[in-house]
Amino acid sequence: MKALGSWTECINLAVEAYNAGSFGIAAVILEDNGNVVARGRNQLRDNLESCNTIRMTPIAHAEINALNNLPLQRQKDKDLILYTTVEPCPMCIGAIVMSKIRRVMVGSADPHAGSVGLLEKDDYLKQKGVVAVFADSIVEELSFSLHYISIKRDLRPNHPAFARMHKRYPAYAEKLDKLIDSGRLIINKPLETSELVQALE
Ligand SMILES: [Zn+2]
Numbered sequence: 001m002k003a004l005g006s007w008t009e010c011i012n013l014a015v016e017a018y019n020a021g022s023f024g025i026a027a028v029i030l031e032d033n034g035n036v037v038a039r040g041r042n043q044l045r046d047n048l049e050s051c052n053t054i055r056m057t058p059i060a061h062a063e064i065n066a067l068n069n070l071p072l073q074r075q076k077d078k079d080l081i082l083y084t085t086v087e088p089c090p091m092c093i094g095a096i097v098m099s100k101i102r103r104v105m106v107g108s109a110d111p112h113a114g115s116v117g118l119l120e121k122d123d124y125l126k127q128k129g130v131v132a133v134f135a136d137s138i139v140e141e142l143s144f145s146l147h148y149i150s151i152k153r154d155l156r157p158n159h160p161a162f163a164r165m166h167k168r169y170p171a172y173a174e175k176l177d178k179l180i181d182s183g184r185l186i187i188n189k190p191l192e193t194s195e196l197v198q199a200l201e
Pocket residue numbers: 061062063088089090091092093
């Protein structure tokens with residue numbers, strides 16, 4: 001399996017979210033040296049025992065849970081980095097801005113609900129100085145794929161998110177559609193990270 005570096009735990013946690021029946025999205029907060037200090041995953045649709053305090057509510061997003069799981073003594077630490085597999089939504093961008101975290105690594109863009117653009121558009125958000133960096137290559141494709149197969153499994157086929165995701169990542173989306181249609185990727189059963197990496201190769 002290709003090395004995912006600092007993204008390994010975040011991607012594995014997104015797979016856990018997907019397998020549990022929620023959206024395959026996760027966030028992990030790291031120190032500069034790569035130590036994980038907090039984890040959170042999407043838990044909109046499952047009540048399994050996980051790292052999350054917020055479950056089964058519309059705000060049970062990965063970043064909210066990761067920020068909420070940050071130990072009290074680290075809440076004011078400005079040197080931590082938040083990794084999230086999918087571009088934060090407006091709620092999560094707001095929560096990141098209100099936290100002390102100023103560096104965000106984003107696995108893949110979310111052309112439906114992603115709101116990193118707000119950091120530049122709103123004066124209050126802008127003066128907070130949050131910097132978001134988007135990943136590329138395998139991290140981008142894996143992050144997008146986990147998000148895409150989640151909505152493919154759980155949302156109605158004519159949901160507007162599909163057209164936006166196809167437009168933003170046409171090659172990734174078409175590849176996934178083909179893998180699913182040919183039965184090489186089965187979206188109604190649990191996946192392992194290595195299996196998904198292999199299918200995408
Ligand atoms: Zn969110």
